[in-house]
Amino acid sequence: MAARTQFYLNKQDAKYKGVCAGIADYTGVNPLWVRLGVAGMTIIAQQWWLIVAYFIIAWIADPKPFGLYQTQDDAKFWQGVRSNPRRSSAEVRSKLRDIDRRLADMETHFTSRNSALAKEIDSLR
Template identity: 30%
Template sequence: MSHRYREGRNLYRDPQHAKIAGVCAGLADFFGVETWIVRLLVISGLIFTSVITLTAYLAAWLLLDKKPVTLGSPAEGEMGEVRMKSRSWQAGVTPLQALGRIAQELDALEPRVQRIEKLVTSKTFALQREFNKL
């Protein structure tokens, strides 16, 4: 089972970078955050809502496919380097550069948000919503 979050990203377990089953490593890769952050959230979840978190973790362990190893992929030693370079704060990027990247991503999203806002505030949308209520 694989899910799409962004174009080209699939949700998998990542046993290659796992502590237990690779669920946290897979989630971290999917959302583009550090693995330790996801692990910290899971541990916090286990402390405060243990049954729900444990059930979700076990379900993810059983339902998610292992991350496929592609032909021509970098060797294990190089894999860590490739993975680290995708994280701004590990690639030696200054905070100002990281902020610039985020600003560029937000600027790219701005036209889409404007189109959505224009649609939602239009009279056509309000009329369509009233028809749907009938």
């Protein structure tokens, strides 16, 4: 099983080797902005080492496995985990608490001495 928090080259959205698309996929930023940032830093700021770094990353990193994320929501969740794991775990805990509270409310409603509900259930039989 592939690690969902690992950096991968994104060959599906790639223009050349998939490094900028992989960075965009990893961080959740639009690939266009990553490409413009790299081009701007290379040309305007004269950070020529980025070209060497680009090819080293393209050589070392693994391509993203096909079907790594089931849905777009799944991809957004894992991007959030990479950016801030504590916030993501707090969100999951909050959702589970909300589900638990709603289940407890339903259980209370169905097990209470609600005569109107009992009549409705009996009428369905």
